Amino acid sequence: MPATVIVGLQWGDEGKGKTTDFLAEQVDYVVRYQGGDNAGHTVVLGDEVFKLHLVPSGVLYPHIVPVIANGVVVNPATLLAEIAMLEERGIDASRVRVSRNAHVTMPYHIAMDRAMESRLATAAVGTTHRGIGPTYADRAWRTGIRMEDLLDAAVLREKLTRVLADRNLVLREAYGAETFEVDALVDLAAGWGEQLAGKIVDTTDLIQQALGRGDFLLFEGAQGTLLDLDHGSYPYVTSSNPIAGGACTGGGIGPLQVDEVIGVMKAYSTRVGAGPYPTELFDEIGEGIATRGHEVGTTTGRRRRVGWFDALPVRFAVEINTVTSIMLNKLDILSGLPEVLICVGYEIDGRRVDRWPASADALAQAIPIYERLEGWPESIHDARALSDLPDAARRYVGRIEELAGVPIHLVSVGPERSQTIVRSVRPHPVPRHRP
Numbered sequence: 001m002p003a004t005v006i007v008g009l010q011w012g013d014e015g016k017g018k019t020t021d022f023l024a025e026q027v028d029y030v031v032r033y034q035g036g037d038n039a040g041h042t043v044v045l046g047d048e049v050f051k052l053h054l055v056p057s058g059v060l061y062p063h064i065v066p067v068i069a070n071g072v073v074v075n076p077a078t079l080l081a082e083i084a085m086l087e088e089r090g091i092d093a094s095r096v097r098v099s100r101n102a103h104v105t106m107p108y109h110i111a112m113d114r115a116m117e118s119r120l121a122t123a124a125v126g127t128t129h130r131g132i133g134p135t136y137a138d139r140a141w142r143t144g145i146r147m148e149d150l151l152d153a154a155v156l157r158e159k160l161t162r163v164l165a166d167r168n169l170v171l172r173e174a175y176g177a178e179t180f181e182v183d184a185l186v187d188l189a190a191g192w193g194e195q196l197a198g199k200i201v202d203t204t205d206l207i208q209q210a211l212g213r214g215d216f217l218l219f220e221g222a223q224g225t226l227l228d229l230d231h232g233s234y235p236y237v238t239s240s241n242p243i244a245g246g247a248c249t250g251g252g253i254g255p256l257q258v259d260e261v262i263g264v265m266k267a268y269s270t271r272v273g274a275g276p277y278p279t280e281l282f283d284e285i286g287e288g289i290a291t292r293g294h295e296v297g298t299t300t301g302r303r304r305r306v307g308w309f310d311a312l313p314v315r316f317a318v319e320i321n322t323v324t325s326i327m328l329n330k331l332d333i334l335s336g337l338p339e340v341l342i343c344v345g346y347e348i349d350g351r352r353v354d355r356w357p358a359s360a361d362a363l364a365q366a367i368p369i370y371e372r373l374e375g376w377p378e379s380i381h382d383a384r385a386l387s388d389l390p391d392a393a394r395r396y397v398g399r400i401e402e403l404a405g406v407p408i409h410l411v412s413v414g415p416e417r418s419q420t421i422v423r424s425v426r427p428h429p430v431p432r433h434r435p
Contacts (some may be wrong), residue, residue, distance in 0.1 A: 002216045003253055004260040005244045008224030009317040011271035012242070013295075013304060014264040015329035015412060017041025020057040020220045022327075022410070022417055023262075028215040029065045030058025031207060033250035034240040035222030036073040036105060036135065038128040044415040048089070054079045055086065055096055056220055062092060065210075069203050070101040071240065071250015073135040074147060076192035098196065099203040099252075100148035104189070108167045108180050109134040115175035136239040138163070147200050150193030157186050204252030211257060219247040219258075225317035226271075233360040236275025244321040263323035263406070265314060267331040267396070270295055270304040276364040279307035279343045293333040308370065310343040311403035316356035318406055327410035328397065332419075337375040340396055344403065345369040373399065381414045386421055 008014040037053040058064035086093040109131030138144040168179040221242040286306045295304040346353045346366035376390040411421040
């Protein structure tokens with residue numbers, strides 16, 4: 001059962017797009033299993049930069065079938081714009097497939113997201129205002145619109161008539177926000193359905209048929225483990241499950257069909273939005289890392305918060321995702337620093353803590369305990385083997401690997417595919433489980 005899951009080990013933005021792009025040449029399908037257009041993957045191909053929000057990164061390869069599975073919430077306007085952008089730039093997007101069961105982000109979801117965040121003011125979670133939370137909430141309330149509904153105007157009208165009465169009431173009375181008309185939304189959504197009709201399929205069957213044939217599949221998540229709805233620093237989390245287990249519910253596979261879980265992390269850390277962040281840097285070093293690393297959100301354009309590498313959440317993420325190997329990204333961004341710091345523990349209420357705390361309140365009180373390592377002055381963009389790295393950079397990679405507890409098989413030293421050190425990677429996963 002050759003299925004591999006790629007999962008972020010930090011707060012998202014770890015470089016999963018490059019990881020997927022680097023590995024996609026060896027697989028047949030790339031499947032996005034959760035999140036929405038609040039996420040973004042940036043992939044560099046030669047001189048071209050592609051910023052993708054819904055379409056899986058594997059679309060840049062002509063042999064890949066890119067699949068948006070049932071766990072994703074889809075804004076069809078974003079999807080259509082992204083497909084048009086790819087086609088205009090010479091990328092064949094005709095192979096993109098979208099689950100019939102994926103839920104649709106409607107304009108009223110976006111309006112509710114903005115209104116709720118505005119009302120929370122300084123207590124806001126820091127969402128992207130893309131309507132992701134309200135879309136997932138409607139899914140849980142069983143009042144959501146699914147992609148298959150866009151193909152039947154009568155069904156669409158019936159569902160929108162039922163849900164809009166309540167949503168308009170909340171928007172008008174609770175938030176003083178704009179309301180929506182059924183006819184206009186039916187016309188808009190039915191138009192999306194007409195344009196996407198050939199791409200809306202039963203993706204669970206598509207995926208299971210592919211696995212049955214022995215095809216190789218990559219499952220990519222959005223965001224990262226520390227933003228997981230159930231396992232992240234709640235309430236400063238996303239509205240879905242980026243962890244590897246989310247690939248089962250959101251991708252339509254069983255646990256025994258997953259052979260490998262590749263964790264992705266940066267050589268430092270970043271996060272977007274509100275929430276506790278113990279190793280955050282507020283000085284010139286942090287500003288320099290953010291500038292060199294182009295730490296701006298792909299979707300929002302917001303500056304990311306930057307901090308030193310934190311081993312505690314990474315160990316936690318390795319455990320709950322059963323990570324088998326790691327890709328370490330953006331090691332090159334730390335070049336030129338006289339020393340680099342690694343957080344190896346916290347002090348909370350006067351006690352040393354060596355495990356990631358389950359409570360966001362406890363995390364907010366955490367004082368990081370650092371190890372200091374020698375930095376390296378030289379650029380490492382041309383390194384293609386670990387032996388090409390300066391001694392200090394090799395020691396840094398080795399220490400992070402030791403703290404994470406699983407091998408680092410891939411090390412990125414630049415944004416392009418070719419700027420990757422391959423320490424050990426199999427062309428195809430070796431199955432660990434057999435039915």
